[in-house]
Amino acid sequence: MKFSVSLCFLVFFFLETSAFDDDALSFLHYYRSCPDVEKIIHNKVKQWVAKDYTLAPALMRLHFHDCAVRGCDASVLLNHQGSERRSNVSKSLRGFEVIDDIKAEIEKKCPKTVSCADILTAAARDATVLAGGPFWQVPYGRKDGRVSIAKEAEMVPMGHERVTDLIEFYQSKGLNILDLVALSGAHTIGRSTCGSLQFRLFNYMGTGKPDPTINPKYLNFLRRKCRWASEYVDLDATTPKTFDVQYFKNVQNKMGLLKTDQILYSDSRTAPLVNALASQTHVFHHQFAASMVKLGNIQDYLSADDGEIRVNCNYVNA
Ligand code: HEM
Numbered sequence: 001m002k003f004s005v006s007l008c009f010l011v012f013f014f015l016e017t018s019a020f021d022d023d024a025l026s027f028l029h030y031y032r033s034c035p036d037v038e039k040i041i042h043n044k045v046k047q048w049v050a051k052d053y054t055l056a057p058a059l060m061r062l063h064f065h066d067c068a069v070r071g072c073d074a075s076v077l078l079n080h081q082g083s084e085r086r087s088n089v090s091k092s093l094r095g096f097e098v099i100d101d102i103k104a105e106i107e108k109k110c111p112k113t114v115s116c117a118d119i120l121t122a123a124a125r126d127a128t129v130l131a132g133g134p135f136w137q138v139p140y141g142r143k144d145g146r147v148s149i150a151k152e153a154e155m156v157p158m159g160h161e162r163v164t165d166l167i168e169f170y171q172s173k174g175l176n177i178l179d180l181v182a183l184s185g186a187h188t189i190g191r192s193t194c195g196s197l198q199f200r201l202f203n204y205m206g207t208g209k210p211d212p213t214i215n216p217k218y219l220n221f222l223r224r225k226c227r228w229a230s231e232y233v234d235l236d237a238t239t240p241k242t243f244d245v246q247y248f249k250n251v252q253n254k255m256g257l258l259k260t261d262q263i264l265y266s267d268s269r270t271a272p273l274v275n276a277l278a279s280q281t282h283v284f285h286h287q288f289a290a291s292m293v294k295l296g297n298i299q300d301y302l303s304a305d306d307g308e309i310r311v312n313c314n315y316v317n318a
Contacts, residue, residue, distance in 0.1 A: 026141055040109065045126040059124050062099075063123070067295050067296065072298055073143065074120060074313060076093070078315065079314040090153050102119050161259075163263050163267040178291070180270065181277065183295060188235070188239070192258065193230060193231070196258060235261075248275075251264060
């Protein structure tokens, strides 16, 4: 009895204090204003992924690209001339129609309440689970940004960076080396256009030879598969549809598809982490979930604008 009274008090206290703290994300943010929000998102993601499995990795990547520019504020969803989404480097981003569909459904039930940034964050979590990955609790209360600039999309790593560039990029977002390696594990599913790796296959860094860190058989396969930049190739050559530790094993076997995957194994700061995650599924799952929470909590503290709850994820409110 005493225990449940103090528990009730704690829950009440948490609900009340979180209501006053505008910036903090909270697990109870939609507790009163849209209690079914997670159910709606989950059902929709499940329907879409059942129809087209490739949408699961697409949603995870879309969330990453959102959070990497101006924090997780749905700036990647804005669809106007000169926006991140219209940038050349965003051409292979997909899954926008899933978010639009979820938003339309939520607007019917809880108008002007749930941000597009929160929807995308939860959709990425549900997509991970549907692909066989871990579950984690998503805290809510993100606001949608009003600014989206094509040039800024180019700040997101594209696969040709050095390990130091990647580490610095993650650090600038408050994420560390372990987050970098664990989140790269998202490349255990999904695909890449050949354009992102062709530079490794024939004339790597002007040597006239391929990247020496590619396994010869795999190189042969990639050369045949990637005649055109617009072709697709699986990020995980061994188990492309399963969220497992095979991505890390591939990297150990010189079968990382992107340069930024493979170099994690040739740098002393990241290689021990690759080895650790390759050998223990539960550690990978646990760390991936923890790092995704950190990714999803990136907020743009520099922006003077407090943001809004967009009515349509494609456009700022009139
Ligand atoms: C080290 C930083 C990262 C780099 C350099 C990187 C690079 C890339 C590239 C080049 C592609 C293929 C793009 C194309 O179609 O040409 C890709 C795909 C993908 N990325 Fe990353 N990525 C990074 C981090 C992440 C993170 C943090 C996540 C998610 C948590 C993620 C999830 C994905 C997924 C799931 C795909 C496949 C998308 C699909 O199948 O549609 N990536 N990434």
